[in-house]
Amino acid sequence: MNGAESVLRTLAQSGVEVCFANPGTSEMHLVAAMDRVPSVRGVLTLFEGVASAAADGYARMAEIPAATMLHLGPGFGNAFANVHNAYKGRTPMVNLVGDHAVAHKPLGAPLASDIEGIVRPASHWVRTAPDARSAAPLTAEAVAAARGGGVATLILPADAGWDESLGPAAPRPVEARPPVTEGAIDAAARALKSGRGALLLGGPTTREPGLRAAARIAAATGAEVFHDTFTPRLERGGSRPRARLLPYIIELALEALRGLDHLVVVGSQPPVGFFAYPGLPSRLADPGTQITVLAGPEEDSVGALEALADVLGGTVPEVAPLERVALPASGALDLQTLPAVIGALLPDDAIVVDEAITASVFIQEATRGAGEHDYLYLTGGAIGWGLPAAAGAAVGAPGRPVVCLEADGSAMYTIQALWTMAREGLDVTTIIVANRSYAILEFEFQRVGASGDGAAAHALMDIGRPELDFTAMARSMGVPARRVDDVPGLASAFREAIAEPGPHLIEAVMA
């Protein structure tokens, strides 16, 4: 058995079921081994940034890591932005990056590069297999590292693939996230019992067990419960316990956290602004607020929350479902009506992938009264994540409707994801919020104190010339598409797309 097959078999034995791939010559032995290891499903992408975001979306839903298959340093470069998003969100992910054969690497061939160098800024675990015999054991280590909550990148020289191996390696035990100390729990309890307090939830705490524990803590102490602006996966809707979104806009975030005596952070870090702005603080909590980190991202944050709830003795309150927003009767599409249509029609059990950027906060608000659903946020701020993450989420949670809310500017970074949706018949409804500009930049332009609104500056934020036709683009990659510009059009297109299996794209032209 060659090294490549030993790697794939080790992946399979370690529980990895899917590999999002964009291979090249140095990965051909891995490709060849796919037929001998059918329990690992290969999903082809046309661009590596699709593979990495798909692996991110997949693992957030499937709760097991996917592998990616990437071609040398430039292949990882193409994947980098979405690996960064996974890195920041601590999504489990195993990147297999091919390299030249060991003896060939130092000779300066065109594709030779310092792969470890480019990989390291976005990987929690990095190794290069020195030969075929070590490839499988390192694969087992990589999967265990990823399952522990992070990005593991294994660089596989071509001859580590084609030389003879020792066969697959047994799965390695996954190190559970360490529990926090009793002292940390006591400190958080004392903080929340003295004065006005709040919890800030991040990482794995925004799913039902964590939210339930947080609700108990809130019931016992009166603490308000916030969640990170960009949390990997928020379980919300229906009668689920709720947490309040910490706003993206820094003035609103400062306002939300104003006057707290204590802020207890769980599964996250003390809150900071997405960007710095001249004259505004970077740290979002008041200088007078005492911040207590109950559990950082590397600790067992859900366990810590539950232990804290036990100490405080609160019970889970009944949560009455919110009323769904009403479907507007008519009108053009704007930041009120488009979110309302989505909120009114969002199917139960949906997976929402949100990269709608300037429309996001309105959609987040309008979908609060929908039935139970998962909401996936952009954890690392690198745009071009939404479409492929939606594709990956659909692979990771078959049978559930995926709704991808995507800004037109962001969509164009990884538009190739549509082809993978069509190829795999994935049940993703993509709504392109088409405002024909990098509207977030027009918004941020003044806020960072930039002055002058001349033609040259605004040309760099205007993507409406020429106009992008997302319906033609989607069809060119095999995805049925409709363009709509009013409420009835969007409602009818959304209903139809949800009702019919497979991918659909709706270009929602904003007024």
Next chain:
Amino acid sequence: MNGAESVLRTLAQSGVEVCFANPGTSEMHLVAAMDRVPSVRGVLTLFEGVASAAADGYARMAEIPAATMLHLGPGFGNAFANVHNAYKGRTPMVNLVGDHAVAHKPLGAPLASDIEGIVRPASHWVRTAPDARSAAPLTAEAVAAARGGGVATLILPADAGWDESLGPAAPRPVEARPPVTEGAIDAAARALKSGRGALLLGGPTTREPGLRAAARIAAATGAEVFHDTFTPRLERGGSRPRARLLPYIIELALEALRGLDHLVVVGSQPPVGFFAYPGLPSRLADPGTQITVLAGPEEDSVGALEALADVLGGTVPEVAPLERVALPASGALDLQTLPAVIGALLPDDAIVVDEAITASVFIQEATRGAGEHDYLYLTGGAIGWGLPAAAGAAVGAPGRPVVCLEADGSAMYTIQALWTMAREGLDVTTIIVANRSYAILEFEFQRVGASGDGAAAHALMDIGRPELDFTAMARSMGVPARRVDDVPGLASAFREAIAEPGPHLIEAVMA
């Protein structure tokens, strides 16, 4: 004057005229300054990999570096593959990468990352501006470093843009590439006078002055003249002195170099295979061939060639133009007819950008008899370079027709380049060689000794399901397009596209 304006003014004073941009919030002050520094033209791209390849194509033709404007680590990640290509080809390029404000950076915001880490594997020069006062002097250094022949990357924290500067910095002197020693010239002369010898040209030596010197050397010594498989810019056609392409296919490369007593390398490195193959050598020259490096990539290779020619005393021979290939009368499109149509109809003074992959060698052969033209190769092996490099070449050489020969698989990595072509009205004719597969991988699969041709393996090399419609895709981004599947169709579409200004795309469906 803030730091951002001082940076742009320094670029302008140092001779930089174009900035290919994909900005974000941290670059807003640079964007704002564009109106105050109109001599730097901003060209918007929808994806950073378009910006970096465009800067590469631009500088190869304009002979001055372009700047790129990129958004933090993930923005550079998206640009990485095509920065790598520039790095390997030593194209002058100045990357301006925004970062968080200095005090904000260590706080762990979503977009914070180790930018220097990801930049370094593809940059000859890397610096981070510590503040606004140092931004302009570092910009001048970056331009000088790029003009010296390489990729310079300057990281600009947001507050280095918005804080007050000391104004623009004066241009820094460019260090000329050092001349080679007389000893090196004598050694090369001795080598070529003793036994069967050949020259291998790379880097800047494949333009007319270098080719002329090489022709003199060949006339004096009988040496054969090769050029690198992937040289940045080959001036060829008409009555220009010719060099023989060192083949990509390793068996052919080994055959071409077989039996040489001496190989003199100029502006390049001793030849190695693009990939390693089991049982085949990585080094392409015979073990018995003595390799003499007359000038490495960092030395004055053209000057060295001319000095060698003077020592050897050869004169430039008359070069009779080759006969143009005939336009085939009819037939389906295949690896004979498609190249013949291009060779027969290639306009004089064209700039050919070749990322046709499996079709490349046939097109390279079929265009040898065309009139004078420049031929740009993929220097770093990272695909997704062709379309945006063609856009950049058109910006860098206005008035010249650009012909982009692009494989369907490779096209999809940076398809967003079409939009920039339409937006800027660039005179680029793109021919998509549509064989509906990663044909190079099907070709390489057996060659690396991979076995098994099962469905799962081949699925990862088949991009024909669903079929990509490049005409719809091009039109969706504002580029007129036609699909053709036979010789008359391609000939007529090619003639029309060349005759009409602005971008055109021809999807050439291979039989």
